Amino acid sequence: MRDSNFSPVLTHTHTHTHIVYPGDIMADDPLVGAVDQGTSSTRFLVFNAKTAELVSQHQVEITQSFPKEGWVEEDPKEILQSVYECMERTSEKLAQLNIDITTIKAIGVTNQRETTLVWDKETGEPLYNAIVWLDLRTQSTVEHLIEKTPGKNKNHLKHKTGLPISTYFSAVKLRWLMDNVVEVDEAVRSHRAMFGTVDSWLIWSLTGGKNGGVHCTDVTNASRTMLFNIHTMEWDLDLCRYFDVPAEILPEVRSSSEIYGYTSSGSLVGVPISGCLGDQSAALVGQMCFKDGQAKNTYGTGCFMLKNTGIKPVMSEHGLLTTIAYKLGKDRPAHYALEGSVAIAGAVVRWLKDNLGILKSSSEIEKLAAAAGTSYGCYFVPAFSGLYAPYWEPSARGIICGLTQFTNRSHLAFAALEAVCFQTRELSNQPILQQHKIMQKQFRTFS
Numbered sequence: 001m002r003d004s005n006f007s008p009v010l011t012h013t014h015t016h017t018h019i020v021y022p023g024d025i026m027a028d029d030p031l032v033g034a035v036d037q038g039t040s041s042t043r044f045l046v047f048n049a050k051t052a053e054l055v056s057q058h059q060v061e062i063t064q065s066f067p068k069e070g071w072v073e074e075d076p077k078e079i080l081q082s083v084y085e086c087m088e089r090t091s092e093k094l095a096q097l098n099i100d101i102t103t104i105k106a107i108g109v110t111n112q113r114e115t116t117l118v119w120d121k122e123t124g125e126p127l128y129n130a131i132v133w134l135d136l137r138t139q140s141t142v143e144h145l146i147e148k149t150p151g152k153n154k155n156h157l158k159h160k161t162g163l164p165i166s167t168y169f170s171a172v173k174l175r176w177l178m179d180n181v182v183e184v185d186e187a188v189r190s191h192r193a194m195f196g197t198v199d200s201w202l203i204w205s206l207t208g209g210k211n212g213g214v215h216c217t218d219v220t221n222a223s224r225t226m227l228f229n230i231h232t233m234e235w236d237l238d239l240c241r242y243f244d245v246p247a248e249i250l251p252e253v254r255s256s257s258e259i260y261g262y263t264s265s266g267s268l269v270g271v272p273i274s275g276c277l278g279d280q281s282a283a284l285v286g287q288m289c290f291k292d293g294q295a296k297n298t299y300g301t302g303c304f305m306l307k308n309t310g311i312k313p314v315m316s317e318h319g320l321l322t323t324i325a326y327k328l329g330k331d332r333p334a335h336y337a338l339e340g341s342v343a344i345a346g347a348v349v350r351w352l353k354d355n356l357g358i359l360k361s362s363s364e365i366e367k368l369a370a371a372a373g374t375s376y377g378c379y380f381v382p383a384f385s386g387l388y389a390p391y392w393e394p395s396a397r398g399i400i401c402g403l404t405q406f407t408n409r410s411h412l413a414f415a416a417l418e419a420v421c422f423q424t425r426e427l428s429n430q431p432i433l434q435q436h437k438i439m440q441k442q443f444r445t446f447s
Contacts, residue, residue: 031055031099033090033107033268035083037198038279039115039132039301040064040350042079044086046094046104056097058089065129070136070385073129076117079198080205084266091267101267108275110282111198112301113224116173118184118249119201121194124210127183130198131173134301134343134385138172139394141179145172145243154392160229160236162313162322167386167394168341170197171226171243178245188249195249197221199276204251206273207261214261217251218276219334223324228253230313230324233334255327256281280304281326284337297428302388303345303420305427306337314338319390320427340389340427344382344398345420351384352416358409365413372410377402380415389427 030049036042045057060082065073091101114133119126131137142154145165149156154164163169174195177184187193196204199221204213222228222235227245229236233253240247254260259272277285280298284306287296295307306325313322313336325337344351346362353359359368379402386394400412 029103031104033087033104033271035086035107035109035111035202036279037079037083037109037111037202038062039112039134040346042082042086044083044090046090049105055099056090056093058086058093060085064132068137070139072132072135072385074115074132076119076126076130076201079130080202083202083206087266087268104268104271106272106274107263107268108277109199109202109273110277110279111202111221113197113221113278113280114168114170114173115198116170116177116195117198117201118174118177118181118187118193118195120187120192121215122192122210124205126201127187127193128177128181130201131177133168134347135173136167136385136394138167138176139386141172141176142167142394157226157239157242158315158322160231160239161226162223162230162315163226164321164392165226166388166392168343168388169224169226171239171245174225174245175243188246191248193249194251195245196251197224197278199278200251203260203273203276206263206265208264211264213264215251216254216260218254218256218278219324219327220256220278220281221276222251222253224278230322230336233327255330255332257328257332258330277326280306280339281324281337284308285326290335297424299345299420301345301347303342303424305340305424307339309336309338311335319392321389342420342423342427343385343388345423347384348380348382348416348419351382352413356412358412365417368410369414369417372408372414375402375411375415375418376406377404378407378411378415380412380419382416382419 031046032049034045041059041061043057043059046055048055062074062082063078094101116131117126118128142165146152146154158164178188194215196217200217204215207214219233223230227235227239235247235250256277257275259274261273263269263271283298284296289296289308292308292310295305297305308325311333315322316338321339321341323337323339325335327334349362349365353362359365381399383396383398387396
């Protein structure tokens with residue numbers, strides 16, 4: 001029986017409210033922390049290592065800027081500060097529960113993928129804003145690269161990378177930075193530049209930054225750059241030459257589960273950072289899709305369906321990506337996944353709220369759509385960043401059609417939610433996913 005002096009503390013995830021009683025946590029129970037740095041927000045979560053129950057968390061939103069049409073940027077310093085803030089606030093919440101933060105034995109990092117940063121290793125300063133994965137400014141860069149391939153083939157590098165040449169991936173964003181930002185070009189030429197996706201920036205900063213920070217990434221994030229050979233599991237010098245990127249600015253590639261370094265500041269000093277996965281690979285692992293043929297679909301800013309294909313990569317001829325799912329240890333084999341990527345899912349709700357002003361809060365859309373019950377022939381294609389899988393058409397743009405005088409904001413809300421369903425169904429109906437006869441009940445969905 002619980003001590004009547006203990007007061008329950010409510011903590012929230014996207015889908016559940018957990019009631020954590022201080023009396024449920026033994027003083028010596030080890031805890032693990034997780035940095036979840038997403039496109040729209042950052043969270044730090046602490047779990048009981050024995051039971052996997054969520055003990056506490058803190059979350060803050062991230063500001064996105066849109067300096068030009070098709071451009072999406074975030075401030076690297078704000079991203080880093082949001083991580084520190086979430087870690088500190090969560091530590092304070094643990095103290096309120098009379099839990100010693102020294103029981104946090106390890107920290108993992110999961111992050112928005114493909115988002116590209118370059119910083120100065122001597123000053124620790126970012127040399128430009130982070131170019132977010134959704135960004136379309138590299139469309140002309142992509143067109144130039146495709147022009148120089150045999151047969152003008154956007155899949156020219158797919159045999160090594162598993163990816164089409166697209167605005168989505170990091171190498172073209174890095175190429176744009178080197179071509180268009182004087183500070184980046186100068187830092188590269190003077191051997192002061194460091195490139196990384198968000199995980200690299202966070203791990204480098206958390207482990208000391210300019211004072212000995214560890215410049216590394218894991219295989220899942222590396223596989224989203226177009227500079228990484230998913231067969232040899234190394235940076236590929238031919239790919240570096242293709243994009244004219246010096247290999248010296250790239251982070252060291254490690255497995256998804258090993259000690260990369262130790263935190264060097266804040267309330268959590270000396271804690272090993274011992275796990276790293278790009279957010280969609282982390283969702284696959286989190287939903288325990290460890291068997292060949294198991295799949296998950298997750299809904300956030302975008303929508304991503306991943307299917308575990310085991311230790312051998314499977315190539316798609318139907319617009320799906322081949323990517324690294326995870327590598328859980330230095331001496332463990334890499335597992336691969338097929339991925340269907342949708343750029344805009346939850347982001348369409350934010351657009352309705354921020355751009356059209358038809359929602360006061362994102363949560364309002366469910367009630368608004370339910371009031372209509374149908375779109376009455378109104379259809380919404382939210383191709384704000386072009387169309388990703390299975391089309392890979394960066395020049396596509398969003399459209400709302402089927403409007404009549406009867407159409408109102410409830411119908412638009414319904415059509416927006418329906419658009420996410422249509423895009424998801426299109427991915428699940430791809431022939432290569434159907435080969436394994438994945439029934440709908442097998443898709444593990446986390447929202």
